[in-house]
Amino acid sequence: DTEVTQTPKHLVMGMTNKKSLKCEQHMGHRAMYWYKQKAKKPPELMFVYSYEKLSINESVPSRFSPECPNSSLLNLHLHALQPEDSALYLCASSQGLSNTEAFFGQGTRLTVV
């Protein structure tokens, strides 16, 4: 199984809502990532987890809260988002923080209204 599965595929939420994005992989990878991609721009790194510990937080606003409950799962909790947070959120995993390729999910298309 070389898949990274993200749910939901699409999400529309209001600015007062609380929602979560989920990411799952069963490749035994110990590094997992969240990226945000706005239209016509490259994916931007948000968070890196290594061995279930937050390794990198790229100055992401606190309305985005990551969680890694175990080595296979990565969540992104969303609260009080703004319309400008609408984007494609991509999850990825790799064997470790090394020179190995990253495997990406298909992303969650988030719209904040």
Place this chain on the structure above:
Amino acid sequence: ILNVEQSPQSLHVQEGDSTNFTCSFPSSNFYALHWYRWETAKSPEALFVMTLNGDEKKKGRISATLNTKEGYSYLYIKGSQPEDSATYLCASRSHSGGGADGLTFGKGTHLIIQP
């Protein structure tokens, strides 16, 4: 160079022709250079991970080269086919105090193969 730059932004190529495009990346604290192919409605798919200056890698009709001293990589596609149509992303990984950082992506080259 502080960012990862790719050129051209988009490219139309006739089926059967060969093509290539460029990725420029910061050469300081370099750790690795990744190439991904991203087809519409699919996940980005890894093509190559390159680390050594002068590295050349090949996968079928696609190959890539790496120059870490001057900070560039080329991706070549030989005998383009319609299924090669996709956005090709390059991403650089650099060292930080605690190890390798996450990937910094370029904007991609959008390749369209015309039958």
